[in-house]
Amino acid sequence: MSENTVFQKNQGTKEKILKVSKILFSELGYKGASVRKIASEVGIRESAIYNHYKNKEEIFLDVAKEIFSSPFSFEKEDIKELSLKGKVFLHKYTMHYKLLTFDKNNESMFRILLIELLQNKELREQFMNEFHNKNIKVLSEGFFIMMQNGLIRSADPMIIAYEFLSTLFYIRLQITLMRFDSMSTTPLSTQFEKHVDFFWESIKI
């Protein structure tokens, strides 16, 4: 057996721990998701966990890395081009947001964000920077271009962006809560489209 052919028992254990932890943290929070429960769900003993992670905190950090890693894929060029189409920009942006809301993995990350937002300062900072500021930046750039091209009425682009984003967030929050209780979200899921319609009527010239 050469040095390069090292056989590892249960190679996917670390990935499994990560996967299980995502779910448990998103359902029980940091304190509620004990190392016991994680190990049990993975199908190994607690002590075996420590062969993959130094401690519980390290598991959480590994999970938390993902919370803000799947942001909006709008490129500079897209924004310029799309903004000229006015409402289409808002619609595309919102549909992207809607997709994230219903995506299993993103949903777990959003739940963790909600649960730990007040318990974790770093999470709060990331929420402000990655979640709020980045979205406001992209949106206000879009609104600025629309304004320049006479598509929408004159106003502070940052304010318009803030107004638009806040409702997206609130819809997502409500849907996330309802899905947590396995309630039907069909009435609410159309709220995204209604938001775009109402908002466009509010700013178009």
Add this chain to the structure above:
Amino acid sequence: MSENTVFQKNQGTKEKILKVSKILFSELGYKGASVRKIASEVGIRESAIYNHYKNKEEIFLDVAKEIFSSPFSFEKEDIKELSLKGKVFLHKYTMHYKLLTFDKNNESMFRILLIELLQNKELREQFMNEFHNKNIKVLSEGFFIMMQNGLIRSADPMIIAYEFLSTLFYIRLQITLMRFDSMSTTPLSTQFEKHVDFFWESIKI
């Protein structure tokens, strides 16, 4: 000593426990606020707590009772009267909301709501009913009257209410987070007024 003159040692202990618990639950969440910490902060032993509350859960329920107990004092008549003034209604409503955001006690309750929202099903239901639905009801009534009187453009009053409320919530969330970190909220606190201005421009005829 007659039966009617019973002297109790430390009569205010239960109130003190409640007061301390409010703060600790709002800072550390249900799990984080241990009976140990509560007792210590009150200045008594853990065991003494159990002379006032059956268990920890009962303390939390006592605290949680307050979360949705300070709603809007808008009477039926007020809504009708205020709605005819259009923007004044929105402004008064928002200023009330702003007051709650910065009120110490309401702030604690809002924090608990955020922390425990995903951990407590009853809290989620109350959030939807007491927080969301009640606000939507009052607001949509107001918008309906405005519409009838030709003050605002035609649209579904429920949608308008949803759009208006969602931004109020988002501003409150951001301010609550920033105050938790003792950050200055002066730039954000004017967001309430900006919201009213922008929104009125969006719906007025």
Add this chain to the structure above:
DNA sequence: GTCTATATTTGGATAGAC
């Protein structure tokens, strides 16, 4: 009503055999 003492459980983490 508060205290000391104590029971009991749960959770994070390590040692050492296989």
Add this chain to the structure above:
DNA sequence: GTCTATCCAAATATAGAC
């Protein structure tokens, strides 16, 4: 890498003296 065994700390809760 996983297991058994074990340790230690923290947390909920109770019993009984004062």
